[in-house]
Amino acid sequence: MRTGLNAKYENTLDQHLKNPELLFLDIHFSNLCDLACRTCRPITSTSWIKDATLLKTYNGPSHEEAVLKSRELVKQKIKTLTELKLKLDVLHLTGGELFLLDEVFEYLKNCDQKSKKNTTLYITTNLNSVATKTNSINFLEGWKNLELLCSIDAIGSLNDFIRHGSRWDKVLDGLNLIRKKLSHANIVIQPTISILNIFHLEEYLAFLKNDMPQLAFNFILLDRPSYYSIKQLDPELKNRARESLKKLQILYPSLQNEFDKIIEMLENSNESKMEQFHSITRRLDFLRGESFYKFYPDIF
Numbered sequence: 001m002r003t004g005l006n007a008k009y010e011n012t013l014d015q016h017l018k019n020p021e022l023l024f025l026d027i028h029f030s031n032l033c034d035l036a037c038r039t040c041r042p043i044t045s046t047s048w049i050k051d052a053t054l055l056k057t058y059n060g061p062s063h064e065e066a067v068l069k070s071r072e073l074v075k076q077k078i079k080t081l082t083e084l085k086l087k088l089d090v091l092h093l094t095g096g097e098l099f100l101l102d103e104v105f106e107y108l109k110n111c112d113q114k115s116k117k118n119t120t121l122y123i124t125t126n127l128n129s130v131a132t133k134t135n136s137i138n139f140l141e142g143w144k145n146l147e148l149l150c151s152i153d154a155i156g157s158l159n160d161f162i163r164h165g166s167r168w169d170k171v172l173d174g175l176n177l178i179r180k181k182l183s184h185a186n187i188v189i190q191p192t193i194s195i196l197n198i199f200h201l202e203e204y205l206a207f208l209k210n211d212m213p214q215l216a217f218n219f220i221l222l223d224r225p226s227y228y229s230i231k232q233l234d235p236e237l238k239n240r241a242r243e244s245l246k247k248l249q250i251l252y253p254s255l256q257n258e259f260d261k262i263i264e265m266l267e268n269s270n271e272s273k274m275e276q277f278h279s280i281t282r283r284l285d286f287l288r289g290e291s292f293y294k295f296y297p298d299i300f
């Protein structure tokens with residue numbers, strides 16, 4: 001998204017700086033989410049509240065209260081947006097998980113034709129509930145410039161492990177539905193790269209190349225929580241990661257810049273937090289009845 005916007009405003013930046021106006025709006029509607037991704041937390045996902053309470057890292061409102069509060073917040077934000085009648089170049093909407101918020105898609109349905117024609121609408125989704133939301137998808141059909149940013153961190157059971165609560169078959173159903181119903185949209189697959197999936201990229205990319213070759217692709221590099229960041233790998237594991245990235249650079253030359261970003265991040269810190277990583281991972285594995293280590297028996 002950043003690269004696209006840089007290109008869009010490259011030649012008119014001075015003019016916009018002289019006469020600033022609101023052209024870009026990025027709204028995080030609420031923390032209502034159906035997943036509890038390993039790398040997330042209660043402030044951004046209500047589904048994290050139960051585990052964070054048991055881990056004693058959270059003492060905010062209960063899940064039920066947080067959901068009610070989130071719903072109220074969404075209503076208020078939609079009311080404000082409707083009253084403002086903004087003319088935007090770019091509108092980026094995200095949750096929690098946006099497809100849980102039917103009222104946001106009602107709002108999008110009711111936006112005027114000019115906005116639907118001129119505004120580029122970005123939507124971030126985890127895809128998990130998309131296949132059940134045909135109405136919401138229908139409401140997006142009128143948006144001419146539509147970008148769907150899909151968070152998929154791995155393939156199959158590893159994706160469901162990292163993105164706890166996710167079901168791989170539902171994710172694929174959601175993806176196939178938007179490809180079919182919103183064929184004019186630009187669909188971008190966005191994996192968040194962390195210690196949890198850095199050693200799984202070969203399989204991931206092979207899947208995308210074979211099954212979804214026409215989709216765009218963008219790596220997001222996780223920085224926080226820091227104990228999941230690839231910066232914190234110990235030197236031996238960084239070497240292993242570098243070796244596998246070099247191999248991938250040969251297999252996927254068009255992704256050279258993306259691999260460069262990852263390698264740069266690997267060089268970014270000499271401080272290893274692997275002890276903290278293992279401690280947190282084991283505690284959460286225990287709570288969730290899962291095992292990170294079964295995915296990487298030769299590495300960790």
Ligand code: SF4
Pocket residue numbers: 033034035036037039040041044045095096097126151163
């Ligand atoms: S889908 Fe997004 S908001 Fe929901 S738990 Fe995962 S990272 Fe957090």
